[in-house]
Amino acid sequence: MSLLDLSWRNIKRNFRLYTIYFISMLVGVVIYFTFSALMFNEDVVNAIQNKENYQMMIFLASILVFLFIVFFILYANSFFMKQRKKEFGMFLLYGMKERQVATMVFFETVFLSAISVTSGILIGGLLSKFFGAVLMNLMRYDNDISFAFPMEAIVLTILLFAFLIGIITIQSYFSVRRVQLVELFHAKEKMDKPFQFSFGFAILSIILIASSYYMITLARDTDLWKDHFNEILIATTVALIIGTYLFFRQFSGWILQKMSLRKNYFTGNNMLWISSLRFSIRGNAVNFTFNSLLSGIVIFTVGFIAVDYAIKSEVVKMEYPNHFAFSKQNDETQKQIEQIMNDSHPIIGHETITGIQTEKIPNRNRFFNYPEYYTEEFYLFPESQLNAIVDLRGVGKKVDLKDNEAIVLTRGVDQPTKYNESKHQITVLENYTFRIVEKIRYPLLSIPTNPNGDTGIQPSVLIIPDEVFHNLKEDYSLLSFEIYKIKDPKTSNDVSREIYDIVMKTKGAYYSAYIDMYSRDTESSSLILFSVAFLAVIALFALGSIIYFKQLREATEQREHYAILRKMGVRNKEIKRIIRKQLLFVFLPPLILGLLHSWYFLYYTALAVIKELPSLTMIIFSVMGLYVLTYLIFYVSSTSIYFRIINEKNT
Template sequence: MTLFNLAKKNIKGNINNYLLYFFSMVVCIIIFYTFNSLLYIPEIQNTDPYLESTMSQTSFILIGFIIVFIGYSNSFFTKKRKKEVGLYSLLGVKKKSIGRMLFFENIIIGAITLLTGLVLGIILSRLSTMLLLKLLGAPIEVSFSIPLKAILTTTLIFTIIIIFTSVQSYFLIYRFRLIELFHAEKKGEKVPKASLLSAGLAFVLLTSSYWLMLNGMAMLAIPLVVIGTYLLFRSLTVYLLKRAQKKKTKYYHGINIIGTSHLLYRVRGNALMLTIIALLITGALPYIHAAFSEYAMTEKDARDSAPFSYIYLSKDEAIDKQINRIIANDKNHPIIEQLDIPIISLKGTTTAPFEDNNDLSINLMAEQTYHQVKKTLDLGDIPPLSGEQAIAFKYYFIHQPIANFKGHDIEIPLPPGKQTLTLKKLEKKSVRLTDGEEPLYLIVDDKMFSEMAEQINPITYKAYEVENEKTTKETSETLQKLSDENMQLLTYYDKYTTIKALTGMKMFIVSSLALVLLAATGSIIYFKQISEAHADRNRYEILRKIGVSKKEVRSTIAKQTLFVFILPLLIGILNGGMLLLSIFVAYDMDLIGNTLYFLYAVAAYGTIYLIYYGLTITSYNRIVNN
């Protein structure tokens, strides 16, 4: 009991050092519990059939982040406590007793953290569920529940982690000799030599990786990014700091000599940490961007997939009248426009460089019909057609410049013989009337269409545009019950809710993982800097004794801490930005809009990093400047 009380007293004495660790761990536990609790909430299960597999995969990723974070945090506390442990041993306390005391400390911290995280997780679970349902586009009506399985799973996982780290703490006294415990903080690093060759290699590797990304070889670029980023922190930073030392006027101004020397002295130890954090940011930013941009573009994506409120293939006049009556009776969503779209569906061959040019699926559309649907389908104007001229529309699997398709013939077998059409132009746009594989749409003049319709009976799609189509749930469900597979019914509401559910789930998961990643990486930098602050306390005491003001010390701390925080963030933003740019170019995406979403992700990330930066400066200053 005495050791247990001593452990509690030690925790109280080191409460300031444990606070950020405690906060970060609580955030991890809340998010982990939230993900597990969602699996047992009926409202969520009914909304997304893929929830269980998605959440399970995410939970494994979370556990990986948490293990890395706890392992690094524990190593920080271990290093910080070495001198204290050595003092206990010097005073005659048995190693077994010291080990038990450290074990109890870790168990107490872990238990408090776990209990706090679970309580807050239970309190916030209803809010998290409502947020997810909102993102999924489902009704925000959810009963409050406390899933016992989620509590047990969270408790089990974190208990195992806590016990493992506690055992590590127990064996601390056995892993080091007494002299090593007392001099742990005095172990320094040799000042590395500046290597212009390595610095140049870092620049070459990163620029080469960007070139590969922009030329569609992102997988080949990844190893270069990893190596280049490490060399950047390992060599280029040394080179830049050495250059700063040579600028005598600035180097000897105030106590810049202290800050620059400190960074140079620690750069070898920081290189791997900064590389890992930069690479994590590199990977995280594209995912955050994707989640935000996809969710923001839900309406546009739904419109691209289902341009009409309702469209189906007409099979029976009686069914057509019944569908028209159902849609017309929905007074909350009055009909804006109703169109009949005749299509001649057939096969053909062509000399044009389409992938399936020997077995081409073709939908023929009359020029007049095209002008009726072009606004809804967002297709734009086309030049007038005559005779055997045709304009092709196809978006996917076009691997050559569209100019290469012009002038090629398309042969269409008809009952009396073959009909040859000449491509006047290819438009890399999609004509979306139904789900499934995209056929080649050919627009021909009205006379040609009429002649071919006498030989092959057209099929007719009936399309409706209504007001407030995002809320046509009841009518869409009624039509789905009435339809069969042959009708190829496609409704805007179904596409909108499906896409919103998928993007909403992605946004929830990515945001949660990003929060854990931010908490982990921010805390790692924080603990690393605070560890160095304790090691450098005596040096700063000497500075104050020779007349350096507290303001100058704080300014130096702010500069050297900014260097450590800003470098991985900037490199991560650069790497992630180039990766996203290569995706924008490869898939012909909206560059301005997607860049804006990327800047939103950077702003969110940077804001939270700024908070950690402020906390680090405050704690560092309190340790060395009081």
């Protein structure tokens, strides 16, 4: 019999074990090809406004996806090889050489990889239409996406997974070399002895976790984080990791130890599942810690990116409220620009605002929290023109100023403030002094933009009474700006490019368009959310697989113990209850601690900061709910698999 025939027979004989490995490889191929296919799908690429930015981001994200898949598949292969140690030992005992066993494993890997890559590309191509539609929906585009199997994506997937097969072969070879013949004579590993737990370390775990949470709550209200950010971040992270480890190593073990001393310990099936957990808690502590921390990271990352995506469009709408705003052009050029707009995006409203540019005013700290974000010179506009823009936009509050009162307009980085004291004054144009009565977040002239997504410095704007402006304009030169409101501005990229090229022929001209930042921010945030969601799916699948592999190994080792229980008269119904309670302890504590970790991070980095959008809390709870649902599926399937394994007869 050749090694090739032997490899094929091994696959058929150990079908269940190979199925686990095959599914791991198949899922990896499906996820990677689906993701990379979107990079080359012509329908998707044509719909994207910033094509170069899209392809660069999707390429970098595909690398991260592949690295995650490599880690996951290598872990699955490591488990797969450990499960076959005795089989390899038998082959070596019968006279096969290590090189021959490694060659046999290589043939098996090639068989499984060829099937998984072929099937994965087929399934991934079918799924790419669905995920392409999801991406278009996230970007709020209406383009239809067709089924596609881009040749570039196929070649890239085959090459990368061929490289992965090479790594797997090397890993498998060293696994075969580590096999000792003496392992054949050990039916099972020695069971861990019950671990003695320390009440002091148990309390220390709670103190460390609570201290980490407390430090997170201080991030916004004290200067401690600002002055010692790196040190505090490292200390908080280390305390959280150590606290989580001690929680599972000591606190949970201490709880189980106390439960074993209660009077009802010998009632029902308590003794069976509690004693089993006490024996395995030492070996599971690292696994529980990893699951909890990974759960927290996944929930936090997806939740934070989802929040960022949700607020992005609102932020752009507030910070770039002008569909088009630019320096006044001559009559002929103005008609040309309006014709460009009306050809595809009819003009809904139009206002011309006229202001006066002041000299540079370097000391602006009294009015701006971040003066470096604003121009040193101010632009003075009359209150009537601000009120006209409020009518044009349909958003904002009209103002009514008297005498020497003035209002400073700011962007999102500055908080709105009302001033009741007369000391908040500003002198402009050499001898004109205004009393600042309010600072409001309402960009009259937003940050300058261009169709490539680059930005300039926010114009500093001062709103003054009409009478005062009327007197000033007689002595100073005026600057005029055209502000337009158009229909469906979210699809006006091409219009923006044409208008920008015309306006910027004049050196130093001002130009700003809502679509320039909307397309950049919406597309980038959508891509980040889409990529993170893919990574989260892989992480969830990897986490579920790790738990699954762990339970598979433990169930195989415990098979004889449950056989003894059956001989003692314990029925299958009772055994199922024992398994459910035992696995509930495996799933529930890491999940709860992971949810707590992520909630503290999300609340104090997002929800407590952005109070204008109460819907963000619902987004966070939705992400957590999906994660809990996924965990529940893992739990139910694991209990079913565990019960099936212990019912199998030893071979």
